Amino acid sequence: MSGATLYVYAIIPGGSPAPTITGIDGSPLHTVDADLVSAVVHTHHSSPYEGPDDDVKRWVLEHSDVIDQCWNQAPSVLPVSFNVIARGSEESGATATDQLRRWLQDTGEELMQRLNDLAGTSELRVEINLDTDHFSQNEPEVTALKADLEGKAPGVRRLLEKRLQKVQKQLTETAADRLYPEYRSRIAAQCQQLQDYATTQRPEGAVSVLTAACLVDSAHTSQLGAELTQIQEETPSAQIRFLGPWPPYSFVDIDAGLVTAQGQTGSV
Amino acid sequence: MADKDLTPPRSSAVEQSSAMQPTRDPGATLPDLLEVLLNKGVHLNLDLIISVADVPLIGINLRATIAGIETMIEYGMMRQWDEQTRAWVQRSLTRHLPMAEGEEVVAAMAASHYQDDFYGTWRPGRAYLTNKRLIIHRRDPAETLWQADLDAITSVESFTESSIGGEERLRLKVVLRDGSDTTISALDAKHLLSLIRKQRQLPEASATGTAATEDEGPTMNGTMWYLESFAQGAMWRGGRATLTPEGLLTWKSPMDNRPSLRIEPSQLKAVHPEKHTNPTDYAQVLRLETDRGDIRVASPDLDRWQQALGKQPEKSQEVTSGTAGE
Incomplete structure (x- = not known):
């Protein structure tokens, strides 16, 4: 060569x-x-x-x-x-x-x-997790299970704790399914494009609601930030990561892949 | 770089009342940067550019933790990657598992094979669904625990079984042409089942299923386009919609982690057909009037959707817990 x-x-x-x-x-x-x-x-x-x-x-x-x-x-x-x-x-x-x-x-x-x-855009990344323990603390099923734990022998306790964790996780997962469409549409309203991505960083003791790369008009970054502040205030058990601004790494797609093709045929 | 730099930054959730500020701190963002720079970016013309070529470029450990590769493999989403990444993944997946000419892994996930010998034991390994075979293989020590040509599979059904721990587990029963059958379990048995059926082009569960029990199916599901709103306009996105017998309508794109649409029957006020440009051959779309505002969907099966959605039981107004102000 x-x-x-x-x-x-x-x-x-x-x-x-x-x-x-x-x-x-x-x-x-x-x-x-x-x-x-x-x-x-x-x-x-x-x-x-x-x-x-x-x-x-x-x-x-x-x-x-x-x-x-x-x-x-x-x-x-x-x-x-x-x-x-x-x-x-x-x-x-x-x-x-x-x-x-x-x-x-x-x-x-x-x-x-x-x-x-x-031109004039940035990539920002938003990750919203729900802390399972905090989120489910007032659920009757959880408080009952927690009360049950008191004074139990260690073996039984371990089993009950496992069950408690499972219940907490299920409740939080259900909430995440409910919250995802809402968060997504609120965040999308501040973005030009939005792309979910899979993350391998499984949050400990938390359920991932949304992990999205956002293509944002650089001048409007603070509007997205304000929306996230709003979400944080509404949902104290939400853990929010807000990363960037980066060059638009996730939105380059010049080889007219699936996403671009959809955008072209379908944008209005 | 010190490991402590990689701890997830919970502190980025700012406790200030003004707009949350994004962080660029490499300590917080390195894993994310690694992911995008290894998987995204300009797709260069392969004739001139060598990218990953035939060299395993980076330590397997790092590569394997990136970008939910595992998850995507579990879900049979190889097609989401460019050729080179796919080639790389195929090679690393099959390094210990000989593949035939033209054989490609479609999905792989943790799985066990039930060895029905004198004792009856579950032998753990990994299920590999290729375009030719279904294989349960153990890596270390290397042993193919069970395999069958897809052509030889006459049916696959799911059934639930109580595990030793008392939990209900979904198992798959694979019946072969010679009449023999085998039982396997998998991390996401339901999904593996649908992938096998798709790959094998087998019909959905037969009505005469023996021990097989299937969840009560949805009232309707199929391809649907959803017009999603962004800061500057809206975009049609392709995906699948499901309407449950309870009247819950969900829509999910294969690119998304969860359904982007979720309309409870109590939220759906009315369904109106309306003229609107859309990616299907129809001139019309459906405008779903909900308590959160209007939602537009398109489908090659618009009439059936309209019928199914239109006959949802009208329910009295309920206050939903949502907080989206629209």
């Missing part, structure tokens, strides 16, 4: 300022430019990044720092996933730069369209 590869961080509109920081492991950054858009890259001399988890975490953070800076300087940015590397072509002898530039040239309009769509 012909020579060096290019590690790609982000796509930015043509003419945007290039990032001033360094990339992963201090790699100097440059851009590969086509007519409409540019790619932020570093020249890469090895295989994709691979290693112990702690290294990967550091690399991912350094990768995201680059995207962040692009996002702060350029009107808009399309973040590229970790470990995306462009290489040259063995057949044609084209270098990685040639290949990447051609791709930017060929898909420039589509990329620019998406960049325009995403």
